[in-house]
Amino acid sequence: MLHSLIRDFLKLRLCTTLQVRGKGHLSRPHLRNPSWFLRKERKMRDNLVTAENKSFVQEIVHDVYGQSSVVKGVQSYNQICQTQLVKTGDSEEQLWTPYARRTGVIARKIGQYPLWLKNGEKIRTTLLQVVENHAIKYTPPEEYKPAHRPKVAELNKYGCLLVGAESCDPSILTKEYCNLFNNSGVTPKRHLVRFLISPSAAITPGTPLNANHFRVGDYVDVRGKTVDHGFQGVVKRHGFKGMPASHGVTKTHRRPGNIGGGGEKGRVWPGTKLPGHMGNRWRKAKGLRIWRINNKYNVLWVQGSAIPGSTNGLVYIYDSILPLRRHKTAPPFPTVLNDPEECEDVWFEEVHNFKSETITFKPEEQN
Template sequence: MLLSKIISFSSPQKSTFTGLLQVRTKNYLNRPRLRNPVWFVRKERTVHDELITQENTSFVKEVLHERYGPSALIKGVLTFDQSKSSLIKSEELPPVQWQPGMKRTGVIAKKIGQYPLWKKDGTKIRTTLLQIIDNHVVKYIPPEEFEPPREPKQKRNWKNPYGCLLVGAESRDPSIFTKEYCGLFKDSGVIPKQHLCRFIISPEARILPGTPLNVTHFRVGDFVDVRGKTVDHGFQGVVKRHGFKGMPASHGVTKTHRRPGNIGAGGQKARVWPGTKMPGHMGNRWRNLRGLKIWRINTKYNVMWVQGSNIAGDTNGLVYIYDTILPLRKYKEAPAFPTHFASENDSYADDDIWHEDIHNFKDGSITFKEE
């Protein structure tokens, strides 16, 4: 009786036991999407054997290279050299000084592996390598025209409304895409991209379509948030999904070695608690990892070394990198706003930019003095 008085059954989602609040289920339902964004069009077309001659095939490639430039390996990514082609920039934006609270765009990157680094005091750091793959701005939607397809549960109380910046990554041959999908890139002059992502930004952080985004958008020592999709493991049991120990292997146990065991609760409850760990689909969920520090940057291949080895996704999987939203790790000094624009005056003594606390492998580690 005393236990039943301590436990509150007023809400099936939350239970209080000796002052400890347990949230076992989500306090909201997935809201329906009222409409799709404008860039949600059919992407890939059905490829037929069109019986095109070899001369016509070479002619199509000539037209492609004439418009978007020849095939080239730029910053370690196979793309098209658009330096000679004209990316549409009909206006020049006035320079805007960064202020706290302004929201910059993010970038699309690829998770290419893990690598250890060492501090100068000998501390080992496990890092993940993220390569920014041929990012270009495709379109900007101002706040008065931007209508999210799914309205939030609570009304926005934004002091300053936000706009939308559409960014594409990984250039591809336009012939494999549909006409509607290629039309998204017509106004920017950018070759059609394999991946698209929208970023919510402040109107002051607007970037003209056709502008490339590189790893220098961030600096060594900055903190970022990384969003990725976990590895899809399919339907799994409780041993793999939740780490259950399982039942004994012998001594009378029959066909129950990897079963969860009792899932009910006795007494007056007589039901299964919401949120009970049970078998189900494992993985294929979007997860955010916040407040990761950048320890090293390579400007030649657009690669950054980010703190941690548990970023969601498999090798060569896509991730999205944002400025962190953690209050104590936000920018205290002005970053490259709205982004870093490459120029001929950019000169780096080395392709690698190291954090001051990290030991550079090119430097000596142990020195001996002659007596």
């Protein structure tokens, strides 16, 4: 009898119920890899490669892709694999429609620069350099199945164009990553980005994309990742004023203050501005005008100084989707296929060009 009571007592377990209300997921940055994402670089290990073997590999790379040189202000290779290159002449100019979606380009944010209009108004612009873009692969709408389905209406009507930027040494990349560029015939790229485009805007792999893909006066949308500031308080994250530094203030100088109300609203309302992770988010600046284009170095002067991203960071440039800032006339569609002889600098008609002559004198006629 005593043994059974002791056995039943040992089976008892003390437990408490902790009620948790309003528990949500933290807003952390997530990395979603696309289907074409492969291991780019090898692990850091000693492969016992001698200096002679390294020089031999570099000779093979130079024979196939040419010597490393600066092309339009970007470190690149002056020759590409001509045996596998798809001719850009295979692409034909298509008929542009107002709702056709062209491809975008990959650019690097290199700084800010002021410009002046002809009426004397000063405007701030951001310089974006298109860094050696090439079309790598096109997937038609019926074959494109994204790993993470984006929030786009009627996704099945758009195809996927893979664009690469910034050529690099293929000897430092893995074999499976370099195989992605076999059909396009271009040097392996350091960055790959996909663009959803209309089937009529498809581009043959190997076609270059330059700054003349856009025109001065056009409006574009620029997408980039904001600067990562880490975990910050409300003063830096949301611009709160804070409390005074003295006069009776005790340990509440940079605190948010009261975050709840009284009565029926005695709780923390959703969307309350509180401390948290600041930056490292994808943001898009829409409706920015292109004031100037430099075709020699593939640089765009874009309106505004608040384009997301840090200096020397990558951004993506699209045609603007704002209803009142769409193309009124046909742009180069699907892109500039032939490289025409254009002037080095193209200025918008409202911008004052300091390089132009302002005062001219006619030579006096001698009697």
